[in-house]
Amino acid sequence: MDSPCCSKTRNPFTGAEANAVGVHVDKVSKTYSGVSVLSNISFDVQPGEIFVLMGPSGSGKSVLLRQIAGLERPTAGSITVDGQDPSLEETRDRVRLALVFQAGALFNSLSVYDNLALYPREHRSGTEASIKERVMHALRILSVEDAAKKFPSELSGGMKKRVSIARALVMEPQLLLYDEPTSELDPVMSATISEIIATLKNEYSVTSIVVTHDRSLALTIANRVGILMEGKLITLGTPQELRDTKNPKLVDFLYPKIDLQNPRFKKLETQETP
Amino acid sequence: MNTTQQTARVGLFFLLGVALVWVTFETLSDGKIFEEHTKTLIAGFGDLKQLKTGDEVRLAGVKVGSVAKTRLAGRRAEALLQIDPKVPIASDASASIVMSGLIGGNYISIDMGSSGAPPLPDGAEIRTVETPDLNTLMSEIGGLGKQLQDSLGSFSKALNGDGKAGGGIIQKLDKLVTDNSSRVDATMSNLQEITGKINRGEGTLGKLVNDPKLHDELLATVAEIRSTATQAKEFVSNAEAMMDQVKSGQGPLGTLVYDQKAADDIKASIANIRSVSDKLAKGEGTLGKLINDPGLYNNAQVTIKKVDRALDGLSDSGPITAVGIVANALF
Amino acid sequence: MKQLYAILEGVGSVVQLLVRSLSYWATIPRQRARFIEQCYMIGYTTLPIVAILSFFIGTVLALEAGYAMSDFGAKEFIGSLVGLSMARELGPMMTAVLLAGRVGSAITAELASMKVYQEIDALTTMNIPAAKILVLPRLAAVLVMMPVLIIIANIVGWFGGSVVARYVSYVGISPEAYFAALRHYTKFKDVMNGMEKAEVFGFVVVLVCCDIGLNTRGGPREIGAAVTRAVVVSLILILVLDYFVTKILL
Numbered sequence: 138m139d140s141p142c143c144s145k146t147r148n149p150f151t152g153a154e155a156n157a158v159g160v161h162v163d164k165v166s167k168t169y170s171g172v173s174v175l176s177n178i179s180f181d182v183q184p185g186e187i188f189v190l191m192g193p194s195g196s197g198k199s200v201l202l203r204q205i206a207g208l209e210r211p212t213a214g215s216i217t218v219d220g221q222d223p224s225l226e227e228t229r230d231r232v233r234l235a236l237v238f239q240a241g242a243l244f245n246s247l248s249v250y251d252n253l254a255l256y257p258r259e260h261r262s263g264t265e266a267s268i269k270e271r272v273m274h275a276l277r278i279l280s281v282e283d284a285a286k287k288f289p290s291e292l293s294g295g296m297k298k299r300v301s302i303a304r305a306l307v308m309e310p311q312l313l314l315y316d317e318p319t320s321e322l323d324p325v326m327s328a329t330i331s332e333i334i335a336t337l338k339n340e341y342s343v344t345s346i347v348v349t350h351d352r353s354l355a356l357t358i359a360n361r362v363g364i365l366m367e368g369k370l371i372t373l374g375t376p377q378e379l380r381d382t383k384n385p386k387l388v389d390f391l392y393p394k395i396d397l398q399n400p401r402f403k404k405l406e407t408q409e410t411p
Numbered sequence: 412m413n414t415t416q417q418t419a420r421v422g423l424f425f426l427l428g429v430a431l432v433w434v435t436f437e438t439l440s441d442g443k444i445f446e447e448h449t450k451t452l453i454a455g456f457g458d459l460k461q462l463k464t465g466d467e468v469r470l471a472g473v474k475v476g477s478v479a480k481t482r483l484a485g486r487r488a489e490a491l492l493q494i495d496p497k498v499p500i501a502s503d504a505s506a507s508i509v510m511s512g513l514i515g516g517n518y519i520s521i522d523m524g525s526s527g528a529p530p531l532p533d534g535a536e537i538r539t540v541e542t543p544d545l546n547t548l549m550s551e552i553g554g555l556g557k558q559l560q561d562s563l564g565s566f567s568k569a570l571n572g573d574g575k576a577g578g579g580i581i582q583k584l585d586k587l588v589t590d591n592s593s594r595v596d597a598t599m600s601n602l603q604e605i606t607g608k609i610n611r612g613e614g615t616l617g618k619l620v621n622d623p624k625l626h627d628e629l630l631a632t633v634a635e636i637r638s639t640a641t642q643a644k645e646f647v648s649n650a651e652a653m654m655d656q657v658k659s660g661q662g663p664l665g666t667l668v669y670d671q672k673a674a675d676d677i678k679a680s681i682a683n684i685r686s687v688s689d690k691l692a693k694g695e696g697t698l699g700k701l702i703n704d705p706g707l708y709n710n711a712q713v714t715i716k717k718v719d720r721a722l723d724g725l726s727d728s729g730p731i732t733a734v735g736i737v738a739n740a741l742f
Numbered sequence: 743m744k745q746l747y748a749i750l751e752g753v754g755s756v757v758q759l760l761v762r763s764l765s766y767w768a769t770i771p772r773q774r775a776r777f778i779e780q781c782y783m784i785g786y787t788t789l790p791i792v793a794i795l796s797f798f799i800g801t802v803l804a805l806e807a808g809y810a811m812s813d814f815g816a817k818e819f820i821g822s823l824v825g826l827s828m829a830r831e832l833g834p835m836m837t838a839v840l841l842a843g844r845v846g847s848a849i850t851a852e853l854a855s856m857k858v859y860q861e862i863d864a865l866t867t868m869n870i871p872a873a874k875i876l877v878l879p880r881l882a883a884v885l886v887m888m889p890v891l892i893i894i895a896n897i898v899g900w901f902g903g904s905v906v907a908r909y910v911s912y913v914g915i916s917p918e919a920y921f922a923a924l925r926h927y928t929k930f931k932d933v934m935n936g937m938e939k940a941e942v943f944g945f946v947v948v949l950v951c952c953d954i955g956l957n958t959r960g961g962p963r964e965i966g967a968a969v970t971r972a973v974v975v976s977l978i979l980i981l982v983l984d985y986f987v988t989k990i991l992l
């Protein structure tokens with residue numbers, strides 16, 4: 138491929154280069170029927186940066202990611218992608234944006250191959266042959282080329298995840314949002330995902346926002362890490378700063394102690410026996 | 412499923428649809444492809460009534476063709492009949508418009524004609540007979556009612572008079588009796604005068620009666636005359652008694668002429684007759700309604716019209732819904 | 743008040759979806775495969791049930807008409823009654839009802855599950871409008887398939903009527919007489935009229951079912967609720983539209 142460039146992404150359809158895109162999150166709050174899920178979140182993601190978002194389950198990571206992808210609008214505050222509202226069709230038209238859904242969100246009525254080919258076909262980028270090349274390449278990267286003819290219902294959870302990531306890759310996005318890309322994968326596959334994210338950044342200046350529970354992944358690939366707890370961004374820093382943190386809340390979150398004799402569950406058991 | 416197979420099935424399915432639409436079109440639009448050569452006859456009527464294009468033509472009840480067209484030709488209406496060319500129609504056969512049932516449409520009925528008559532050629536005109544249809548029948552019944560009403564009206568007029576020209580029978584009878592009573596009076600006084608003169612010996616008869624010479628001669632005669640006079644007296648007194656009776660309101664004629672109550676009775680019965688005829692004229696009561704109620708007649712008309720409409724609805728683009736059809740047909 | 747608002751919201755949503763879908767009409771040739779697939783679903787696979795139902799509607803019509811009309815001595819008109827009611831009213835309406843039950847529910851179920859399992863969201867992030875690839879092919883397919891279904895429904899229904907007319911003892915009309923009356927009173931314009939009606943019904947049913955599916959929120963339980971709602975709304979709309987379309991087409 139072309140020589141790497143740090144601030145330009147190559148448009149795979151026209152061959153033209155485009156600016157790497159940044160994300161601007163400004164005082165975002167989100168409530169669902171009165172229940173606050175996110176409150177007053179602000180951060181910037183620089184063009185070509187890998188931003189990792191961590192936090193306990195239910196802290197609002199997926200909700201935030203969906204808003205950055207333009208699927209939902211914040212209740213208060215604003216989000217811009219490359220300076221524009223991502224929920225507008227024009228923005229998504231201009232900025233290629235891909236979201237790897239936590240649950241995969243593969244098209245169940247389409248084969249794996251057609252799942253990947255849908256985007257280039259609908260946007261008329263290249264001939265059927267070139268699309269096939271692209272699709273198979275993406276499937277090979279994630280080692281799921283054997284599943285090309287299968288349907289999503291015939292895949293294992295991890296395979297679905299990988300197909301979902303492959304589908305995002307085929308879109309050759311400028312901004313890639315991953316919602317727990319490695320949650321269902323073995324350590325080898327997780328490593329592959331890390332490599333992919335890093336390569337996209339280094340070779341194509343793809344901006345990535347990665348939501349993950351995987352501490353090692355986060356600390357290896359991230360340029361910066363944000364930690365979300367109960368809808369609030371409690372810390373924002375480099376992996377090094379995070380490793381050095383003395384904040385007991387963060388230490389507990391990042392390095393949880395496992396107590397095999399936790400009295401809480403003993404109590405539960407006794408409650409259940411009578 | 413294989414995509415090409417799916418495409419083929421959809422294609423086949425679509426073509427089947429197109430073919431069926433075409434067949435339906437040809438069948439329902441009387442497409443000429445299914446029609447064979449036919450013979451045309453012209454039937455002229457004063458009124459085609461509800462005959463429509465497409466109605467059947469039956470020869471002695473057997474369908475032999477259909478009405479191809481209806482048109483006006485001068486002062487009459489013509490139906491062009493398309494007849495199976497294999498069926499000969501006798502030249503003296505006659506066509507009439509017949510209703511095929513109360514709810515039914517019309518058809519043209521052709522009779523056999525005589526056996527020896529030559530068949531009508533293509534384009535010939537067939538003899539026609541006008542038959543009353545239900546509508547004319549109903550209007551005739553209506554006319555009948557009108558006539559009955561008129562005659563009852565003139566009957567009551569004859570009895571009572573219309574208030575202008577001299578009165579009716581009752582009034583005339585009244586007048587007659589009154590006139591006669593004055594004449595009877597005059598006759599009576601004449602009679603009295605004559606007998607008075609006779610008594611006073613005036614005139615021939617008086618002298619004769621009063622001359623003593625003639626007295627004896629004439630005694631017998633006189634006796635005879637006397638008896639005659641007695642008889643006359645009796646007559647007169649009878650007449651007087653009769654007049655008295657009449658005057659005092661006794662006897663049928665007296666009652667008729669002088670009795671107030673009887674007169675009232677007569678008047679009342681005349682009034683009754685009048686009110687009956689008035690009622691009839693106004694259309695009250697069952698009979699009156701039968702005769703006079705335009706509603707009844709209208710109802711009959713409306714019923715006929717509804718039946719018509721039901722049929723029209725069936726063929727025209729009437730407001731036919733599933734319910735509509737059934738309702739139109741049934742009510 | 744809340745309900746009225748919900749209805750208005752629904753109408754607005756449907757109209758929006760319609761406008762958005764139609765704005766992509768030029769892409770139909772490129773969506774040939776999807777169009778054919780939907781034609782297959784809407785037309786081909788619906789045919790058997792439409793044929794069976796129409797046959798029995800025809801028989802019941804002839805039976806009822808025969809029963810009622812024999813009193814009037816008007817049995818000959820069974821053919822015209824079955825012919826007209828099938829062509830103008832029952833063919834289009836029953837086909838639309840079947841479409842709502844069989845195709846509409848399937849559409850709603852599919853789109854609702856796509857919505858619930860975030861497939862629609864995936865399409866959105868890909869900037870592929872659901873209106874374009876999910877709704878438009880279905881609308882085009884129903885417009886093309888409806889007349890085919892209707893003509894088959896009509897012919898099968900007419901045939902069903904003739905069977906009853908022939909074999910039920912108190913009716914006892916020969917097929918020739920039956921079809922003569924049918925041909926006499928049923929004009930092709932009646933059939934066309936029914937087809938236009940059916941096009942409206944089919945189009946609205948598919949559009950509304952798509953809209954309800956795409957607006958599903960929540961989890962799998964809501965998919966079932968959406969399907970029920972789509973079918974109920976479709977049936978109501980068919981009957982309400984029937985009145986107005988009939989009036990307009992007269």
Ligand SMILES: Nc1ncnc2c1ncn2[C@@H]1O[C@H](COP(=O)(O)OP(=O)(O)OP(=O)(O)O)[C@@H](O)[C@H]1O
Nearest residue numbers: 169170174192193194195196197198199200201239
């Ligand atoms: N559509 C919604 N309606 C109402 N509440 C919602 C909705 N989506 C998310 N929530 C709530 O928002 C909170 C955050 O949800 P979110 O999915 O963002 O969590 P998360 O951080 O992604 O958790 P996990 O790590 O388990 O994926 C949860 O409490 C959830 O119940």
Ligand SMILES: [Mg+2]
Nearest residue numbers: 198199239316
């Ligand atoms: Mg999540």
